[in-house]
Amino acid sequence: MRFHTRKWIKPEDLNANGRLFGGRLLSWITEEAALYSIIQLEDQNCVMKYMSEINFINPVSQGGIIEIGIEVISFGTTSITLKSEVRNKLTREAIATVDQLIFVVLDAEGKPKVHGKTKVEYVKDRLESES
Template sequence: MRFHTRKWVKPQDLNPNGTLFGGQLLAWIDEELALYAIIQLESPRVVTKSMSEINFRRSAKQGDIIEIGIDVVKFGNTSLTLQCEVRNMMTRETIITIDTTTMVNLGPDGKPKAHGKTKIEFVKDRLIEN
């Protein structure tokens, strides 16, 4: 699993129990998965189609630094299916897992559009040296 983004849990991210609000965490995850899919598919028109069961394992508290990890499960014709894990950066304890999230590439008409990708690509490998 590649961990891409870190978030610092701040007071505005907490629920009444004083721990990280699950809705805030899911918003961070959805944004990170969308950005990952946009970069992989080289398309700005990507939407979340579905998420599998979300498994909250531990909570995070104010001051914790969490990191969001993503792995590619599969490339579909119009979609990219991703797996996600969020963990506490300091303790390495898993906070949440999501087995699959399906992101779909859209055309200008808002309908699913083939993206032509079949494997993970790294941006550095796409750059042409001068």
């Protein structure tokens, strides 16, 4: 799994118990997965169709640094399925996992559109194929 984003836990990210608010973490995971999907499918008209449950494993306090990892599970004809893991950057201790996040590419009418992708592509690979 590749970890792309780091977050520093600040007071505004905490719940009433002084721990990272689950809704804030879910927002960060969703944004990271959406960006990853848009970049992989090379289409900004990409929306979340499904998210499995989030498994909160360990709490995070103010001042903690987390990192969000995304991995492709599969490519569908119009979709991409990802999984995510959030971990403590310094200890590598798992914070939370999401087993499935499914994003779908839509056409101008809001209907699923074939994206033509079948494997993960990295920027360096795209640059090499353009030269």
